[in-house]
Amino acid sequence: MTIRVLLVDDQRLVRAGLRMLCEAEPDLDVVGEADNGRDAIRLTDELRPDVVVMDLRMPGVDGTTATARIRAAHPACKVVVVTTFDDDDHLYPALAAGACGFLVKDAAPAELLDGIRKAAEGDSPFSAAVLRRLVARAVSASGPATPAATVDGLADLTRRERDVLALVGEGLSNQEIADRLHLGVTTVKTHITSLMTKTGAPNRVRLGILAARAGA
Incomplete structure (x- = not known):
């Protein structure tokens, strides 16, 4: 397309x-x-x-x-x-x-x-610094963190998906996540798509907020 x-x-x-x-x-x-x-x-x-x-x-x-x-x-x-x-x-x-x-x-x-x-x-x-600010503001407004096991969808994540989610929460780009975890960018994109499906998060911002709230 x-x-x-x-x-x-x-x-x-x-x-x-x-x-x-x-x-x-x-x-x-x-x-x-x-x-x-x-x-x-x-x-x-x-x-x-x-x-x-x-x-x-x-x-x-x-x-x-x-x-x-x-x-x-x-x-x-x-x-x-x-x-x-x-x-x-x-x-x-x-x-x-x-x-x-x-x-x-x-x-x-x-x-x-x-x-x-x-x-x-x-x-x-979003640029990484902007994403971090959005996540920090949303988490601050919503109160203390929630255990990951009690957040919808997070209990079903694989270990690698949790790793990717945590780095999304830090505001890292796909390329930065790939470099940090020694993965291909396409693999990172696949994990993020899976994360959105499992958690119901519609975008990267919501994934970042989930990560921060759950201490992923």
């Missing part, structure tokens, strides 16, 4: 770099570019991309507002924020607007490409 991608950033050089990365991949098709939120909304209406790669700080209509309008008009379209600003003042409004993922611009190219693919598949791509 080819993933249709719309790039939104007010810096031409950034857009050019993103386009080069995406166009080198056979499964990604850059269908358009915008340098502000207003054009992003218009082009989403016209081009119907699968994934919008969205900057936040732009002149006129900003990325958070554009994300909310795009998601309201096109619920199937996924928006991945790619920004320099990963503080909570930018993170939580973007998530509230409907962004499914949040990556910082110093992410490795492979992480960005993987994030676009994850978004298209319905997952939630």
Whole structure:
């Protein structure tokens, strides 16, 4: 399946770099570019991309507002924020607007490409530091940890699945988990799919929260 991608950033050089990365991949098709939120909304209406790669700080209509309008008009379209600003003042409004993922611009190219693919598949791509903050905040709000055996689905996990889950909870990417456990990235992805199935967690954030809550 080819993933249709719309790039939104007010810096031409950034857009050019993103386009080069995406166009080198056979499964990604850059269908358009915008340098502000207003054009992003218009082009989403016209081009119907699968994934919008969205900057936040732009002149006129900003990325958070554009994300909310795009998601309201096109619920199937996924928006991945790619920004320099990963503080909570930018993170939580973007998530509230409907962004499914949040990556910082110093992410490795492979992480960005993987994030676009994850978004298209319905997952939630986050930079490691952002994921750790989301997990920490959710766990803090929900109280003390719960024994792993009492958390739905965790008692049925294999030893290797528990290892992978613990590293997801630390905010590690698939490649970092693969390196840490001496596994292939494809094997890690298979374990994460199995973890989501067994626990009912819809995305990586929920898996991270489960890991932290259970002390996995």
